[in-house]
Amino acid sequence: MRRKILIVGLGLIGGSLAKVFNRCGFEIHAFDINHKSVEIAIKDGIVKEKIEDLEDVEDEYAFSFICVPVLESIEILEKLSSKIKKGIITDVGSTKAQICRFALQKGISNFIGGHPMAGTEKIGYENSFDTLFKGAYYFITPIDINSKNEVEKLKELITSIGCRVEEIDYNLHDAVTGVISHLPHIVSAGLVNMLNENSIFCKFAGGGFKDITRISSSSPKMWADISFSNKEVLLKLINKYIELLTNFKSNLESNSYSDVYSYFERAKSIRDKIVSDEIK
Incomplete structure (x- = not known):
């Protein structure tokens, strides 16, 4: 088995994956539009090689992880799938239906959808750590054109970093995460936005309020993308x-x-x- 892994997007999730896979003995190559993150990761000894342009990617990776906001992931998949034919391509997006349907439509048989139910309210490589996924559920959403052997390879890899792997239909995945993750973020943001009505609310927002709204410190870009990516599910849930x-x-x-x-x-x-x- 080739011991190289490509990480596209070196934020909290991508950075944490890079760190845990590095600890497992993989050689990590990384691409990020924020070149500084990759450079820091190289200095840390986590990343071996910086990818300057995805057009230059070679077919040398056992696994490639797409760790970017969900509305950008399909474009990345399209680029990677034209270069990587032998290894497994996967993603970590919080919604799965759009990207899985795209892979089916384009016949990208070596793409297997994935989503770790792990994270914090913090963002960026500087907040990543190699135990982020320990004990976390990790959804795998195979499509009909995937090889069962490759699905098992991805499961084995994810299990090796301490995750509890759950195989699930991509449509069901989006319904589940809509209820347990996406709607709570919308509600949390709504509660925080109410504070703007009066500055005194902010002064006395204590532990209970901070606990229930902690997730509102997450990336606005990521959650705006998720909201549109899971629009149909969220509209029904919001009405409920x-x-x-x-x-x-x-x-x-x-x-x-x-x-x-x-x-x-x-x-x-x-x-x-x-x-x-x-x-x-």
């Missing part, structure tokens, strides 16, 4: 959430204590079960 709040508002207006109590009781029960399952 509006309906939920509208019902709560109605119960509050009508002084229906039992319904308001049930709203919080159900949430506590579900949340406690989630935490309990995580401990197991």
Whole structure:
């Protein structure tokens, strides 16, 4: 097996992948429009070679990871797939339907969609670390034209860095992440944006508010891209959430204590079960 890995996009996720794969003994080559990130990674001893232009990429990589905002990933895949025929190309995008459909349409059989459910609210290579993926779920979204052998190779690689691999249909993936990741980011941003109504709100925003809105410190570019990439799913979820709040508002207006109590009781029960399952 060739021991070279290409990372396109050396931010938090790409940088963390580079660090953990370097620790596993792979030779890492990297491309990023922010040349400084790659240069720092080379000085750190993480990246062996800087790729100046994707047009110059050679077919020498066992795995190539696309780690850029989702609306840019298809363009990168198109470039890489014209150069890399032998190795596996994958991505780490938070949405999978668009890029998987593109790969099917173009017959890119060596592309296998992927998405690590890992990250922090911080961005950039400087905040990357090699244990980011330890214990995290990592979605793999194969398409019909993928080789089963190559899917297994990617699974083995991802498992080797401490992830729990889950194979899932790409449409189902986008529905799941819409509920557990994308909508919460929209809600979090909404709560923070409400602070602009009065500066005194910012002064007294304490631990609880900071905890629930921590994810709003994430990259605006990344989340704007995700919102449009998963637009159909999010529009349905936003309507459901509006309906939920509208019902709560109605119960509050009508002084229906039992319904308001049930709203919080159900949430506590579900949340406690989630935490309990995580401990197991």
